[in-house]
Amino acid sequence: MLYQCGCSESLRHDLSLSVCLTDCLLLYVFYSSDEEDSSGERGSLHTWKGYSYSVTPERVLLSRPVLQAALGTRHGVLLVEGGQVYSFGEFPWKQSQVSEVGPLKPVLESALSGQRVVAVAAGSFHSGALTEDGGVHMWGENSFGQCGLSSLTVVPNPTPVAVMDPDTSPPHTIRVLELACGEQHSLALSAQHEVWAWGSGCQLGLVTTIFPVWKPQKVEHLVGRYVLQVACGAFHSLALVRCLPPQESRRPLPDKCGQCNQLLYTMTDKEDHVIISDSHYCPLGPLLSSHASDSAPGPHPSITEHTDYERGRTVAQNGEVLTTTDADISASGTDSDRAVGGVGGARSQNSPYPNDQAVKEYLKKLSDTSLAEETPPADSLDLLTSDLIPGVMPVTTSSALNNLVSSCASAVGERVVSTYEALSLKKMINYYYPGVGGVAGVPGGFPGGPAEVRVRLEESMQGKKSCSTGDIREEEAEGLSRRLSLPGLLSQVSPRLLRRASRPRVRAVPLTPVGGLPEAGELLPSLQTEVWSWGRGEEGQLGHGDNLPRLQPLCIKCLSSKEVVLVAAGAHHSLALTAQSQVFSWGSNSSGQLGHMASPTTIPRLAKVSGIRVWDVGAGAQHTLLLADGDCYQPILYYSGQQVREGAQDATQDQTEGYSYTQQPVLLPFCMNLGYVSGVFAGGQSCVALADRNVMGFIASLHELAAAERKFYCKLSSVKNHILRPLLDLGENYSLGPASTVLLRSLARCYSRLCHLTGQHSASLTANLRRRREFKSLVMLEHASIFLDTYNEYCCSVGNFLVMGGFQALAKPSLEFFGKCPELLQRLAESSEENIPLSDLLVTLFYLPMRHLHEYGRLLLKLGTCFEVSSVDYQKLQDGCSKFEALALHLKRRRKEAEYTYHFWKSFPGKMTDSLRKPRRRLICESSNKALTLQNSGRFSVNWFILFNDALVHAQFSTHHVFPLATLWVEPIPEENTGLHGLKLISPEETFTLLACSSMEKAKWLRSINQAVDQAMTGAGQSGSGAGQRAEPPISRTASYTFYKDSRLKEATYEGRWLAGKPNGRGMVKWLDGRIYTGTFKNGLEDGFGDYVMPSKTLNLNDHYQGHWKEGKMHGIGTYKYATGELYEGSFQDNMRHGHGMLRSGTLNSSSPSVFIGQWVHDKKTGYGVFDDIIRGEKYMGMWQDDQRQGTGVIVTQFGLYYEGAFNNNKMQGTGVLLSEDNTTYEGEFSEDWTLNGKGVLTMPNGDYFEGSFTGEWGSGLKVTGSFFKPNLYDSDGDKGRAVKLGRLAVPPEEKWRVVFEECWMRLGCEAPGQGENQRAWENIAVALTTSRRQHRDSPEMNLSRTQNRMLESLEFIPQHHVGPVTMEKYDSIRRYLIKACDMPLHPLGRLMETLVAVYRMTYVGVGANRRLLLQAVNEIMSYLARIFQLVRFLFPDLPEEGGAIPEPSSDPQDKKDSNCADTQLESPKPGRVVSSSALLLPVLLPRLYPPLFTLYALEKEKEDDVYWECVLRLNKQPDVALLAFLGVQHKFWPVSVPVLGEKTEVVSSTKDACFASATETLQQISTTFTPSDKLQVIQLTFEEITKEVMSSLEDNFLWSMDDLFPVFLYVVLRARIRNLGSEVSLIEDLMDPCVQHGEHGIMFTTLKACYYQIQHEKTT
Secondary structure (H helix, E strand, O other), X not given: OEEOOOOOOOOOHHHOOOOOOOOOOEOOOOOOOOOOOOOOOOOEEEEEEOOOOOOOOEEOOOOOOEEEEEEOOOEEEEEEOOOEEEEEEEOHHHOXXXXXXXXXXXXXXXXXXXXXXXXXXXXXXEEEEEEOOOOEEEEEEOOOOOOOOOOOOEEEEEEEEOOEEXXXXXXXXXXXXXEEEOOOEEEEEEOOOOEEEEEOOHHHOOOOOOOOEEEEEEOHHHOOOEEEEEEEOOOEEEEEEEOOOHHHHOOOOOOEOOOOOOEOOEEEEOOOOEEEEOOOOOOOOOOEOOOHHHOXXXXXXOOOOEOOOOOOOOEOOOOOEOOOOOOOOOOOOOHHHHHHHOOOOOOOOOOOOXXXXXXXXHHHHHHHHHHHOOOOOOOOHHHXXXXXXXXXXXXXXXXXXXXXXXXXXXXXXXXXXXXXXXXXXHHHXXXXXXXXXXXXXXXXXXXXXXXXXXXHOOHHHHOOOOOOOOOHHHHHHHHHXXXXXXXXXXXXXXXXXXXXXXXXXXXXXXXOOOOOOOOOOOOOOOOOEEEEEEEOOOOOOOOOOOOOOEEEEEEOHHHOOOOEEEEEEOOOEEEEEEOOOOEEEEEOOOOOOOOOOOOOOXXXXXXXXXXXXXXXXXXOOOEEEEEEOOOOOOOEEEEEEEOOOOOOOOOOHHHHHHOOEXXXXXXXXXXXXXXXXXXXXXXXXXXXXXXXXXXXXXXXXXXXXXHHHHHHHHHHHHHHHHHHHHHHHHHHHOOOOHXXXXXXXXXXXXXXXXXXXXXXXXXXHHHHHHOOOOOOOOHHHHOHHHHHHHHHHHHHHHHHHHHOOHHHHHHHHHHHHHXXXXXXXXHHHOOOOOOOOHHHHHHHHHHHHXXXXXXXXXXXXXXXXXXXXXXXXXXXXXXXXXXXXXXXXXXXXXXXXXXXXXXXHHHOOHHHHHHHOOOOOOEEEEOOOOOEEEOOOOOOOOOEEEEEOOEEEEEEOOEEEEEEHHHOEEEEOOHHHHOOEEEEEEXXXXXXXXXXXXXXXXXXXXXXXXXXXXXXXXXXXXXOOOOOOOOOOOOEEEEEEEOOOOOOOOOOEEEEEEEOOEEEEEEEEEOOOOOEEEEEEEOOEEEEEEEEEEEOOOOOOEEEEEEEEEOOEEEEEEEEEOOOOOEEEEEEEOOEEEEEEEEEOOOOOOOOOOEEEEEEEOOEEEEEEEEXXXXXXXXXXXXXXXXXXXXXXXEXXXXXXXXXXXXXXXXXXEEEEEEOOOOOEEEEEEEEOOEEEEXXXXXXXXXXXXEEEEEEEOOXXXXXXXXXXXXXXXXXXXXXXXXXXXXXXXXXXXXXXXXXXXXXXXXXXXXXXXXXXXXXXXXXXXXXXXXXXXXXXXXXHHOOOHHHHHHHHHHOOOOHHHOOOOOHHHHHHHHHHHHHHXXXXXXXXXXXXXXXXXXXXXXHOHHHOOHHHHHHHHHHHHHHHHHHHHHHHHHOOOOOOOOOEEOOOXXXXXXXXXXXXXXXXXXXXXXXXXXXXXHHHHHHHHHHHHHHHHHHHHHHOHHHHHHHHHHHHHHOOOOHHHHHHHOOOOHHHOOOEEEEOOEEEEOOOOOOOOOOHHHHHHHHHHHHOOOHXXXXXHHHHHHHHHHHHHHOOOOOOOOOOHHHHHHHHHHHHHHHOOOOXXXXXXXXXXXXXXXXXXXXXXXXXXXXXXXXXXXXXXXXX
């Protein structure tokens, strides 16, 4: 709910505040004990005025807790639990309603009933409310458009205001997260973290000169930035913005003005120097007059005049006035500096140039001040001055003096210029390197001088976008090198002095993590922020070092590295609260409201609250309220500003002289009586505090947790600024060694991450106090891993630095830097010991953050005591406590290990230290006391065993060997047999025995080694608590190892699974020469499936093998890609191609390489194989030996030549038969390829032949010695005698691909075909399927389809029907199993089928598509059937032999029906079943081989089919009736009517393709089937269709005779128009099952065959 309160005093326009109340009120809100909130009394409001001891806070009793208060000049609004809003105070806009309500009686804003309000805001005379859905409601004074409602001067009740984005179509509503109100304007922060403004005045930040702005508009200058918070003063605005990422913030500087497009910098070459000028003046830059802020408010404010300043003014690209800032943020300047700084109230003169005397006096004073200062060493003071703002002071001083000297050089003379050169350089170098915090000699850039001069001082800063993501040192170093080379720094400095000033760049280590912690993400608030301000600046409230207004938002550079987390705006002053609990203030200080009395007040300075940690602020008209940590964790209040007399009315600005005010913040004495304050607000002359009562200790515990975190962060920041930065600098200047330097940087990085996380967490806890005050959303509970990991990483970095002697190395340079009495170090390290060594002090200091983990645990446990032990909340807090306590104990052990290791290295022999000493290595135990010796060692040998957390070291005299723990196995040797206390140690290349001096020592070493090995494997030594350790590490593990002895693996690195010292399982080996093996191992050798890459020595490519291995060699199926471009797929044995395989040869770019597929023996072609020589256009199918054609074989060429016969030494040698395309045949002796030599017979196509001796090459002339014969025309017997029978000299079909079937038998566990155990074969099948399935699962690129996976699962089970008598049911199951197995390439039968299909296609496709190979192709298929059937009968031994019968099924008609239906596709139903290989296997095999086989049939029957087709085309031209009459079909069989489109139509003389149409369509399906049984089934169905159509017009008892049937069937065949009917007939005849040749199917097939021959001869009859 929202309450509003105020007083009846007169309105004051200049005292408005968005977040403060005008009157000092203290409101207590109580609610009854029956409320659900178990944490007790919440949301009580206290209000008061001033800071005198007589002040008594008032409180108001309300029914619900107050969540938020906001105050205007004379009114206030309150938000209470439940989302209701109340108002109090003076309401002149209420008109007829109650215009004034006391603070004790707030009234409900009924217009907001039904709306759940989540936030409220109050301006001087208007208010705003924000609803849960992001909607805005405004009410109050609207003369300047501040309520966003046009045509109304006042808005009496809360009214919705639409914040619309006009750039979208249609415009959509913007969701608002936060509201802020000033006197004449309002700001809204959208969910996209953009700022929207409405009202009047330059404080809007809009690019407009027309006021009021009635509708909310986006502040374009902040678009693209992430705004976190907005605040409004009376006539100025503030925004807290997240810094841009580094790549965005470091954009190149603009070189031209964005408005007039003129150069920003000019360069003039003089005699001995170059003048670089940056005094660009943009005539287009709009600038508000300084009088604009003094204009009286009215309903229609006048447009601000545009005033052009003198020529010296500079306007930046975006039109904003560029001004100076003061680097003296920490107010550490000396009194003389402040004297030089001038009085803040001085006004600018009209002329930009002072007189000569003023210049001389100023320079003299500056010189005296400089001489009086002491300049510390260059690399020290900048690290101690934590408040030095990078990139500000040098620019301020040098730029101001440059312009000053430039304008006065003619009057002062050359001497002044040269004096200035030396002065400015000296000051600049002092600022950048020593970083003298007190050198603020010109804090305001000669503030007593003209304002126009001060305008120029900011020019060289504004081009650089602010970003505080880097380290201070880094920014300083970059700033020096950049500004020495950029214009605007030294306009008239000679190159000689510039060269003298240049120094080598200091290497910087960022101490602020760029972008924060990535794990934290959006969980924690950002610390990398900037403060932007705009509006009127006559009181310096914008913080830019001047009193000029700003039309658009401008970054306050000096706050960019200060980690600001909250901003607040008073009427004419501004506040910024940092994560380090510091408060920066600037603006009007007429009543001491800034908390300090330093001047000028136009730049941010620290309020004087030394030692106090402030965590909330409120800004009133002329006072500031601070909420800070007290000693007992109960918050305390500080007040700074004007004292208020009791009963006095608000004083005007001119009456403030009569009031007393504070010089610095004072403690309010009554603050301890308020309870636990969670937020403060201020406004006008009033202060408000929101407090809770501590019930059950919960509120106190939350406050203690947040306060402890704030204190801890301040401590970390102090160490970082005063200790870590100097140490980093010392590490750069003193030679610590490369290792220690890197570790020091790593330590600094980890410390900064921890410091940054703590700061973010501190800000998060503080925000929780201001808002919810609950523990469930605490990041340290929900995301504890972020904290645990950060602490782990930091502890590791400190330990690493300690182990490597880093702190010892830093002792001497630290002594020189910190002095012999390092009180600062002792104070920060919280050490009370005297005369403690500096190195030990540093160690104590950097291990100090670990103590905070105990603090986390204690405070979480304290929170837990506020809940029932059985509650979920208690358990959650208890778990969080346990995590932090466990980590604290673990890190304590880690520290002891690091210290133990460090002391060990101090006593270790120096020669081996360098090679063994590593940052992460920790000592566990060592055998210098002779507790452990090597068995069988020499009498005088020295064996020293040292156990580290990552290795076991065996040292001997001057040598040592390191055994990594991850690959070390230890076994105790039983003492019963030997009586020795022995330990057997196994490493990948060595096994040795260690003897302990006692059983206790043996147990100690055994336990230590096992724990160390376990931690090395799990990483518990580096992270985690190490709890739950196993008794001993697993014998099988994953690790990496580099071999040093093994001849085969020497210097190779293995990474993968191990078993008892040997690689076993999946792993990878990398050799130094580039070889890589990735796959499975067994007993130290490659075994199983693996991938092997071997670089070629001659070619810049790799050999690549992927396949199976056995005992370290390629063995089994694999694929080898050669660097030459060849590819081999097939079997290997002992690293050689052995077995069946295919080799593709040819260049890499060749699309048709030559291919060999066949048998290999010891890497050579031996046995049967097919070689397709693409280059010569030949294909060889025959026997090989030692890579040469040897034995019988067949060659066909692309020109139609066919040869079969003997080969010897890769040549045609011996008896052979040669046929050409035109059937010219030679049968005789050959001596070379295609070379005839010896006796033979040459037969011409017409039957004439030569018989005798032949010499010469075929096709190029033959020499014949012999006789010529011309057979008698009527000598038919002679014709028969001369016909050549092909295939006699070819390889017999049963000899082809013998190795393919042998490999299949071997996979089943049989050494030879048919020799083996049936049960073992089935087990091998199951193992092969499971292994292949796992292998495919591990290789995503080889994944099977979902159907194949389901099929594979079913095949993994051994079928139960492989034994026992075979019935029809079992036969059906066997047939289904074979179909599945042959479809699965991972099954041995499936792989066999896949290979046979590949070799068949390789043989008879392409050049092999020669009609003379048809007989061999058919015989090869028959051979396949016989050999596969042998395999099937081995797996199913009870299956009858070829031609055997299966008993008839049972008499159950249902069984008979099922059995017949299951095999309708194989053959016609029969009462029994004759087992044949063709019926069982052709349905599986033939569809895969059909294309090449049918092509051969088509080539063979080409002439007959052409004759047949010509006759079919001719006869099909006739109508149905004419064709039926021509074919002699009896008239009674002629269809009388035929169905056309479902209706009966009579057959007339012109009817065509209508008779017997269904039978014709059925017969046409013969071309879509593959197996003979399927084709015979089609023929049978055709006969049935013919019979059905004839019987529809005849009596039912009609029976066909062949004389009647044949003409009808001939008609159907003609109408079916089957193109290659001759090929179909021949295929059926050659491959049909012999058992059906004489049955019904045989008769039907004979009829079809007769029709085919009848059609061919139809034209001759």
